[in-house]
Amino acid sequence: MPEHDMHYFREALILLAGAVIAAPLAKRLGLGTVLGYLFVGILLGPMLRIVIGGGEILNFAELGVVLLLFIIGLELKPSRLLSMSREIFGLGLAQVVVTGLVLMGPILLLKLTSFNAAIIIAFGLALSSTAFALQILEERGERNTAAGQRAFSILLFQDLAIVPLLAIIPLLTPFSAEGNTNPLLDFGIAIAAIVALFIAGRYILNPIFQLIATSGAREAMIAAALLVVLGSANLMQFAGLSMAMGAFLAGVLLAESSYRHELEADIEPFRGILLALFFMAVGLSLNLDVVVENWLMIAIAVPVIMIIKSLLIYILCRLFGSSHNAAIRIAGLLPQSGEFGFVIFTAAATAGIFSSDTGSLLIAIVTVTMALTPFTTMLAERLQTASEHEELEENFENAGSDVLMIGFSRFGQIVSQTLLAGGTDVTIIDHSADQIRSASKFGFNIYFGDGARKDVLLAAGVKRAKVVAVCTHGRATTDRIVNLIQAEFPETRLLVRAYDRAHTLSLRDRGVDYEIRETLESSFVFSRKTLEMLGMDEEIADEIVSDTRRRDEDRLKVQAIEGFYAGNDMLHTRPVTPEPLIKPKRAAERIDLKDSEAEAAEAKNQ
Numbered sequence: 001m002p003e004h005d006m007h008y009f010r011e012a013l014i015l016l017a018g019a020v021i022a023a024p025l026a027k028r029l030g031l032g033t034v035l036g037y038l039f040v041g042i043l044l045g046p047m048l049r050i051v052i053g054g055g056e057i058l059n060f061a062e063l064g065v066v067l068l069l070f071i072i073g074l075e076l077k078p079s080r081l082l083s084m085s086r087e088i089f090g091l092g093l094a095q096v097v098v099t100g101l102v103l104m105g106p107i108l109l110l111k112l113t114s115f116n117a118a119i120i121i122a123f124g125l126a127l128s129s130t131a132f133a134l135q136i137l138e139e140r141g142e143r144n145t146a147a148g149q150r151a152f153s154i155l156l157f158q159d160l161a162i163v164p165l166l167a168i169i170p171l172l173t174p175f176s177a178e179g180n181t182n183p184l185l186d187f188g189i190a191i192a193a194i195v196a197l198f199i200a201g202r203y204i205l206n207p208i209f210q211l212i213a214t215s216g217a218r219e220a221m222i223a224a225a226l227l228v229v230l231g232s233a234n235l236m237q238f239a240g241l242s243m244a245m246g247a248f249l250a251g252v253l254l255a256e257s258s259y260r261h262e263l264e265a266d267i268e269p270f271r272g273i274l275l276a277l278f279f280m281a282v283g284l285s286l287n288l289d290v291v292v293e294n295w296l297m298i299a300i301a302v303p304v305i306m307i308i309k310s311l312l313i314y315i316l317c318r319l320f321g322s323s324h325n326a327a328i329r330i331a332g333l334l335p336q337s338g339e340f341g342f343v344i345f346t347a348a349a350t351a352g353i354f355s356s357d358t359g360s361l362l363i364a365i366v367t368v369t370m371a372l373t374p375f376t377t378m379l380a381e382r383l384q385t386a387s388e389h390e391e392l393e394e395n396f397e398n399a400g401s402d403v404l405m406i407g408f409s410r411f412g413q414i415v416s417q418t419l420l421a422g423g424t425d426v427t428i429i430d431h432s433a434d435q436i437r438s439a440s441k442f443g444f445n446i447y448f449g450d451g452a453r454k455d456v457l458l459a460a461g462v463k464r465a466k467v468v469a470v471c472t473h474g475r476a477t478t479d480r481i482v483n484l485i486q487a488e489f490p491e492t493r494l495l496v497r498a499y500d501r502a503h504t505l506s507l508r509d510r511g512v513d514y515e516i517r518e519t520l521e522s523s524f525v526f527s528r529k530t531l532e533m534l535g536m537d538e539e540i541a542d543e544i545v546s547d548t549r550r551r552d553e554d555r556l557k558v559q560a561i562e563g564f565y566a567g568n569d570m571l572h573t574r575p576v577t578p579e580p581l582i583k584p585k586r587a588a589e590r591i592d593l594k595d596s597e598a599e600a601a602e603a604k605n606q
Contacts, residue, residue, distance in 0.1 A: 011051045018044055019276045034135050035374040037276050041283020042371075051284055058281035058342070062243070063230075064274030065131045065339065067267055069159075069244040070229045072134070072152070073251020074260050081252055084153055091150060091320045092157025099126035099312050103305065116172040117354040121362060123165055124345055125305055127158045129338035130244065131278055132373050136333060147329035150322060154313075154334060159245050162340045166240070166347060173351045193239030194249065197232055201253025209259045225266040228254070282339070286367045290360045297361070302368050306335040306376065325384045332380020336369035401425040404465035406451035406481055407472035408435055408444075411497050411518050415471060416444070429460050452480040454488055467493050473518075475499040482512060505560055524549060 018040035026036025044051045051057075076084075100123035107118040133155055134143075142148040205228060212220045229247050236246025254260060291298060310331040317327035342363055349359030403419055405412055408430040419426050428446040430436055439446045449456035451472065462468060468485060472478045478496060485492050494512040498504040507515040524545050531541040555567035 011053075014044060014051055015057075015277065015280055018280065019273075023276070033139065033276070034132055034279055035371070037279035038283045038371050041280035042286055043283075044280075045284035046286050046288040053284075057277065058285050061274055061278035061281040062339065064271060064276070064278040066233045066243050066247045067229060067271035068131065068134060068275055070232075070247035070251040071264055071267055071271060073248040073253075074255055074264050076252050077255045078252055084149070087150055087153035087320070088157050091316060092154045092160075094316050094320075095154050095313060096123070096126050096158060096161045098316065099309055102308060102312060106304070113354055113358070117348070117358075119172065120165070120169065120344060120348045120353055123161075124341045124348075124362070125337045125366070126309070127161065127338045127340050127344075128155060128309075128334040129336050129370055129373070130155045130159060131275060131339055132336060132370055133333050135275060135279075136374070136377055142329075145326070145329075146322065147326040147333070150317060150320075150326065151330045151333050154330070156248075158338070158340070159248070162245075162343070165344055169344075169347050169351050169353065172348075172353055190239040193235050193246075197235060197246070197249055198253060201250060205254060206257055206259070209257070209262075213259065213262075221262065222266045225263045226270070228263075229267065278339075282367055282370060285342075285363070287360055287364055290357075290364045291368075294361050294364070298365055298368060301365050302372070305337065305365070306369055306372065310335040310376070328380050328383050329377075332376045332378075332383075333373075335376050336373045337366040338370075341366040401427040401461065401464075402466045403427070403469060404429070404457075404460055404462055404467070405469045405471055406430075407470065407477075407497070408432075408439055408446060409471065409473045411473070412469070412471035415469060427461055427465070429456065452477065452484055454484060457485070457489070462489055462492065465492070467495060470494065470496045472497065473499075475503050478503070479506070482507065482510065486510065501556075501559075502564060504556065505564065508556075508560060520552075 019037060022036035022040040023033045026033055026039075100119075103122035103125055104118050107113060107122060108115065112118075113121065133151055137143045137148045137151065143152070209221070209224065212224055228250055232250035233243035233246040236249070237243045254263060257263070313334055314327045314331040317330050318324070322330070345359045345362045345366075348354060349356045402424055403426045405416060405426050405428045408416070408428050412428070416426050416428065428439070428444060429449040429451055430439075430446060431448070431450045436446055436448050447460060449460060451457065451470070462485070468489075470478055470481050470485075472481060478499065482494060482496060485494060495514045496507050496512050498507055498515045498517045500517060504515055504517055527548075528541045528545045531544065532538055536544075551570050555570045558567035558570075559565075
């Protein structure tokens with residue numbers, strides 16, 4: 001292998017080793033993998049000079065952002081995207097315009113640069129990092145929270161905003177007023193590219209995937225998935241749009257495809273490694289000389305930019321109806337400038353709107369704001385009010401199974417494992433944001449919703465379900481759900497987790513199909529193990545537990561008729577001898593006393 005190729009091979013090995021070490025270490029320290037990758041990039045590049053060419057690596061690693069947007073698009077059907085239009089074109093537009101105008105203020109007031117340059121700088125800094133924000137949301141399982149959805153809407157509009165920002169650069173160039181491009185022609189090309197992508201996604205891609213799937217060529221399916229993503233990204237780039245936007249649109253168009261899950265599984269490994277490489281490349285591309293020479297300006301500019309963006313995002317989110325906690329989370333997630341700033345500032349410097357040194361300084365500022373993002377998200381968590389109840393978006397896309405489980409606490413988690421192991425699909429709904437966030441990380445088919453609401457039950461597929469398992473914790477909550485289902489869906493078979501003995505009697509009185517106290521069986525297992533550890537034979541212990549179970553059931557039947565305090569005579573209040581409980585293993589035999597004495601005497605003489 002030529003020495004030049006060996007150099008790239010060694011650098012690739014070093015970066016892979018850095019990723020393997022950084023991700024788990026940063027995770028263990030509670031910093032998140034993003035900061036770990038970023039620090040490794042800074043360490044290997046600007047500090048130790050082990051890996052060079054961060055800019056080239058960054059250009060390649062941006063494919064990770066492209067693949068990330070494609071996977072997100074796969075999860076968003078066009079109908080759902082349409083329902084988010086108010087957030088995208090309302091909140092997203094307001095954030096970009098207001099933040100850009102406010103950031104222009106100090107730039108012009110301090111006469112740091114020309115008016116044309118101030119426009120590019122302010123609006124370039126107003127954009128946030130899609131890669132950083134979505135990765136943090138993914139790690140924390142917050143993509144489906146109210147804050148996560150609004151943050152995504154803002155980021156989506158920012159990806160759209162890159163188009164007009166790049167388009168006005170030639171108009172702001174001081175050296176040539178005439179341009180070789182026609183704005184109307186550029187707009188027409190962009191529309192034509194979107195239409196072509198729509199037609200391909202609607203009428204061409206599914207038949208191609210079907211043909212490849214029937215051939216059984218697994219590697220061809222992976223190649224086709226990558227071809228779709230990279231092809232759509234390049235088509236949008238040719239049309240003057242961002243590659244990430246092209247991949248996102250392709251994902252949305254394939255969201256209703258029967259091959260959606262296959263595509264997501266094929267793309268995911270490439271997405272993960274390229275996104276990690278992207279964060280390391282950001283660290284590699286940091287110019288420490290620029291940072292050292294302009295440390296005072298960076299030290300002032302970075303907090304000013306992040307504070308202004310955070311305050312404006314918080315205010316705008318509150319105006320658009322977000323709760324305090326949701327607005328704080330979004331403000332802490334999006335105060336940085338983003339990867340599109342690299343593109344805008346490089347293009348502006350090349351066009352002569354400002355000098356290349358100014359471009360390098362801006363890129364350094366963007367990089368530092370990125371590096372501080374994990375810390376701002378931690379700060380946002382501390383600023384939240386504990387009393388406020390966090391809401392998630394009630395999205396029941398793809399819901400509906402043979403079993404509808406309501407409540408996913410410890411009891412429900414164990415039940416779900418048994419059902420899934422038996423090949424039964426389970427749709428789970430829960431009203432705890434923390435529970436949803438935690439379960440989503442493990443891949444459960446879980447949705448946010450209140451099981452005591454009829455519309456939520458309908459959306460979750462209660463009419464399709466053969467069985468509804470109510471596994472909520474707390475008697476009052478369980479009773480509301482049971483009453484609602486029995487009143488609105490009387491044919492539904494109900495299995496219910498009972499809170500205690502009195503709750504069991506109440507549920508039986510209402511005629512549920514099956515109920516069980518949440519601690520009953522675990523108590524029997526625990527007591528049987530205790531008897532065994534005291535030296536009792538396993539078979540005898542099992543018989544004692546079985547007898548206790550029968551007595552408990554008989555007492556419940558008596559209580560159902562005579563009242564809660566009936567059947568007390570069936571309770572054990574002191575130790576009992578085991579003979580009444582255990583049948584002899586063989587019939588009793590008569591012992592002849594004389595023969596027994598003779599045998600004893602003979603044994604003594606011997």
